[in-house]
Each structure stands twice: as structure tokens, then as C-alpha cells.
Amino acid sequence: MQVNNVETLFKKTLRESDLSAKQQSVLQVSLNLFAEQGFDRTSTSEIAKAAGVSEGTVFKQFKTKDGILKAILDPIVAHVVPMVATEFLDELKTNNLVDLKSFLQYAIQDRMTFAVENRQQIKVFAQEILRNPKIITDLSGKVEAVVNGQVGEVLQQFKDRGELVDWPNMRIIRYLVGILGSYVFPQVFLAPTADFDADKASQEAVEVLMRGLTPVK
Template identity: 30%
Template sequence: MQENLFESMLAGLQITDKQKAVLRASMELFSKKGFDQTSTKDIAKAAGVAEGTVYKNYKTKQAILDAIIDPFIENNIPLMVQDFKNKMTKFAEELTVKEYFKAIAVDRFTMINNNTLLLRLLFRTILARNEAKDVITDRILVFIFGDFEKVVKQYQNRRLIEKRPLADILHIILGSYISYAMPVIYGLKEKIDVEHAADNLSYFLDRAVRVKK
């Protein structure tokens, strides 16, 4: 699932083309300029509509932000999680440990590069909204952590990953992926160099957790 996640979300909403233009412009402006620094005039200009059209459909800027974030959390995140879980299982059945780490890195880093603006806005919103933070934790981290646990156990049973405490291994693995992702999501870097990052990460993780011969 490497498509533009925001456009995928818009396609599933029963709203007019003008409303989609408003949400599309707002997402980009909120992500690039910041929510407080973006005016409805800015949004209308970027969307190619009258400012009155913005107010007609969305009474406040907060209503616009909610119209972007809430459907994504409710409808698209479960699809993303399931897609990723399917890939995790498939990769583990077919690949060596090092190949697995690289395949996951390429898949997730490509997704981040293709959806940077949306993920930045989502991240900022999560920090500001405790409810959204809980939803993300419940719908993403719990499921992904559980599936990573299954994968690690599978490789351990095949004597390809060391029999260390599971929590320690999961922290090493997930922490490594996050260390590459967060500078982009936080806005410190524009993009991830996918091949370079995936090669480095898979090399490091393979040496860190595989059974020593």
C-alpha cells in the first residue's frame, strides 16, 4: 500500500470536489506553515475557491483539521495496519533475517516519503490531542508490536535470532526503524534515503540480533 494515503482517504469520503480541494489545500498548508499560521484566506487561495466556500462547509479551522484527521484515524489507519501485518507475515515466511529487516525498511520508508506532509500533520495532532494519541496507540502500536513479537519468535525457533529477552530485541528493532523515520516526520529532514537507510539498518540489526555462529 504505497499510494498517496491522503488521496486514498479523500476518495472514500462522500464530499464534493470543492470540499476535497479545501481539505487538500488545508492539509498541505497546516503541515508546511503550521495550523496557527494558516488563515482561511490562505486555504481558499490554495484551493481555488472563494473564502465563503470554506466557511460554508467548515465553520472553523479546527473543523477542517478534524475533517482531515478523524476519517484518516477511523478508516485508513486500520487498513494500513492490516496491510503492514500481512507484509510482515509474508516477508518472515520467505526471507532471511537480514533480508526481512531490509524489506520492512524499504516498505515503511517508502510509505513515509510518499506521505510526509500527512504524517507530519498527524504527528503534530497526536501530540496536541490526548484522544488521538490513545487511538493511535491502541490501533497501531499494540497490533504491530504483537506481530513483530510473532516474527521474532518464529526466527528464534529457527535459530536465526538470539534467544535474548523478547522485549530487549523488540526495542532494538523498533527503535532502529523509528530513529530513521522520526527526523522526517518531525520535519528535521525532507526525505529518507531509502536504499541507504535500509542497507545500513538491515546490516546493523542482523549483526545485533542474529545467532552468532
């Protein structure tokens, strides 16, 4: 499974940036508070107190709460999302996924677990996407590059062996994401259940995917 969660990768990105220690603290604290309480329910005074700085310092550095959110999301889109993708691709390489079913089982369960463990940060990100559709445009290019790159190579191997239907890669990925989302969405955005079983859920998802993605013979 994944080595790092979103919070850990975000911290790494901040450490490698040109931001001051106070700025890094404000952004890290803000991400956690936005995730726990929601953007609208978090005040700048709470952010300042948790970060150990004055409220005036927060405003001086980021002007508004929206400015803080933008300062969080810009590095997430530019750096954290690519790091998440790279970690996932590295995991796929290091596991002996000998056939399409084992590939789907591993990939779906891994991403289910990742989504559930990072549900709060994902909610913050998703809420901002609704307010700022440009984020989708920025992400689409990154996703397409990954799909046409290493993921595309893996899919092509299964196509060449006759295990995977010969559809365009993006069509296959949309199908995978759709099935994955049907399990993840309730856990992230609606009413998460403490007894959610990612192993069982991924097996159910793979059963559907195998029926839809296996070539007709």
C-alpha cells in the same frame, strides 16, 4: 514498496465517506496546504481559494481551522493508518523473506522510503499529536492489535527457528521503531538531504538490529 501514499489513501477515504464534494475538496486542499506551509501559516482564505469555494462556506462546514484539522485527522487515524498497515503486511506476505535479515532489510527500507515520501503529511500528523495526546491512545490500540496479529505470527516464526531473541513482541517492535526513527527523524523533521540513500541507511540499521535481536548462542 508501498502501493499508495498517504494523500492517495486519504482521497480514497474521502470518496467513500458521506461528505459532499465541496467538503471533500476543502479537506483535501487543507491537508496539502498544511503539509506544504504548516498549519499556523495557512489561512482559511487560502483554503477557500484553492478549494474553489467561498470562505463563508469553509466556516459554515467546519466552523474553525481547528475543525478542519480534526476533520482531516479523524479519518486518517480511523481509516488511513489501518490501510497503510494492511498494505505493508500484504507486501511482507508477497515477498520471499526467508530469514530474519531479509525480513528486517525489506521492512526497514520500505518504511524508510514511505516516511521520506510522506514527510509533509507525517509532520502535520506529528504536530497535532503534540497538541492532542489522545491520538496516541487511539493509535496504540491499533498498533498493538497489528503486533499481536499478523506481525506477531511472523516474529514467532523467527523465534521458533532460533533466529530471533525470545522477547515480547512489543519490546522487539519498540527496538525496531527506535532504530528506524533515528534515520527517519532527521529526514522528516530536521534538514532532509536530497541524497538520502534508503538502501544504504537500511543496511546500516539492519546491521545494528541483527546484533541486538539475534539470540546469544
